[in-house]
Amino acid sequence: MDQLTLREIEEAARSRLPVAVREFIDGGSDRERTLAGNLSQYGRWGFRPRVLVDVSAPDLTVDLLGSRLAAPIGVAPMAYHQLVDPAGETATVRAAGQHGLLTVAAMFAGRTIEEIAVEATGPLWLQLYWLRGREVLTGLVERAERAGYQALVLTVDAPRIGRRLRDLRNGFALPPQVRAVNLDPELMVATGRSAAGSSAIAEHARQQFDTTLTWTDVAWLRERTSLPLVLKGILTAEDARLAVEHGAAAVVVSNHGGRQLDGAVPTLTALPEVVAAVPADFPVLLDGGIRSGTDAATALALGARTVLVGRPVLWGLAVGGEAGAARVLGLLQDELEHTLALLGRPRPGDLDRSALADLGA
Template sequence: MNSNFVSVKDFKEYAHSVLPRNSLDYYRSGAAEQLTLALNKQAFNKLRIRPRMLVDVSKRDLSTTILGEKVSMPVGVSPSAMQKMAHPDGEAGNARACEAAGTIYILSTLSTTSIEDVAKAAPKCVKWFQLYIYTDRAITRNLVSRAERAGFKALALTVDAPLFGVRRADIRNKFCLPKHLRLANFEETDSKSTKIQSSKEGSGLQEYVNGLFDASITWNDIAWLKSITKLPIVLKGILTKEDAILARQVGVQAILVSNHGARQLDGTPASIEALPEIVKAVGKDLEIYMDGGVDEGTDVFKALALGARMCFMGRPALWGLATDGENGVKAVLNILRNEFDYALALTGCTSVRDIKPEMVVHESFYSRL
């Protein structure tokens, strides 16, 4: 790994140069015209930090507590599918990097390493399992049971994907999972859930989702999920206060404000834009996290000032993985840790508890002066 890699952008540029087009386009693309994909970063860039001076910041604590578990910093890894397309270390390497960093790793249902193998690879890591509800509820029930037995600490139920969004790069590439890889969480079954085949119509992933995911799920199905697990439930994909209030009513423990990496409906807000209204509506009752566009330590600071308790990032971990496997992800996490530490020190904060809402404003705040 190049010692001159000092930012997530460095890892991104290298990953873009080495990944095969099928895999690269799957990881990097957003929905339709990719307006929301660009907005995820642009929205962060429109926020200004208001630092405070002459504060003793010689000692700093980056740690926080998430669903009762202490983590070393408010930055974890979001679920992303099929990580062995980036590097043979895949999900196991990503989880080991999170274990070393003392933070949370969320494993995708559509992983190329099984629940059990990730648990064995990183037994001390705080792991959550990202869940889709399949039309065959026995599949979902089995996944939940396996995650519980493997020591996962929470379920992150994705609620923004009754269908997968229009991802034009995948359609053009006729995306499929490389032949040497399988969806490892289904290897012990004889269902068609193990493989994403090529499709004459376009993306094989879209065909997979349309054939197996349950597009009829409603808020009533949260009660069903609660009935089959004792794990806390995090709803991933909430973007409005109205849905946040419904999430509180059905009794979930947390919300992950997310637009699915801008891969679902183009034209939705950036996650950081949607965050404040959700925090205002339910932040006193539920833990609120966010992902989408997080690739610098200052992004984490801004999100925490606007009310998030934790940030997650997906693509930066993939760029680290593609660059140097587990060690690449460790390096990316370390960069974000150091940048966030500097953000704390240079704003007059010694811990996440010192970050106040008034420390981050929209750029329009200054145009009014």
């Protein structure tokens, strides 16, 4: 691979993917205002570099929930990696491991929890949705504990699936060879058939996602696992404080990549108020719109402990499988190190709001 930026890798991936798959990955909900905002808000911030600082030995390592990451970058949970590469999530977790980075494996993975764990050489967390059957959820939690996952990530912003118009127009459904193998096939029936004007993924969510989920349920889950519980989908100070009160070990500032409530604030906009609402040592992660090491540096300066990257990893898989995903993550890592050196802040811990200038909306 000779691409020098994530944009070039994206362009290469777009030429290789079927239209319906490409739009499933790229699309947001409704008018896609939040999807666009996730990207555009990074342009609001400029850097305030310091000079005459020794940057000869930059160090990107960070500690996160008991694990050491080689850089504050991880793979966001995304379903169905086999849509773009036959090896699926095992290729992704190997790619992250090459760089010592975090992988958050999705519940709707095409590889089993155990297969993914065997291939992991970096930190590994498991993402969950709250399904109507609690026994399914607790079964996945027990398997994750046995397989050696270090944390659980509960997605809390999806009581129903956003209105994703691209998928509806394409009648998106999973091809027969792509299945969520960690769930009973009977729970996944709706994902394999659809027609124009409908989405099999949305229909499956309507049938299986539990819309009664509340903070009481979060506390219930917290009591039933020894693993740290991370809540993904937090956008407000109010919910950040409740997450701390209900035993969460960390939160992910996320709007589901712009795929849920259209018009929800961009994650970079929400980040400062979430950080301000929680204790100083409470980890706040961010996903949404990270397309370069400078984007990652901006989020870290605004208080994120680690950033999670979604779509670019799938682009890398589509272009070059495991090597392509590793290329994406390596580029981000290298760009982040380069940015911190030129900022005169050679470690993530050196970053704070003073590294940024607000250029306006």
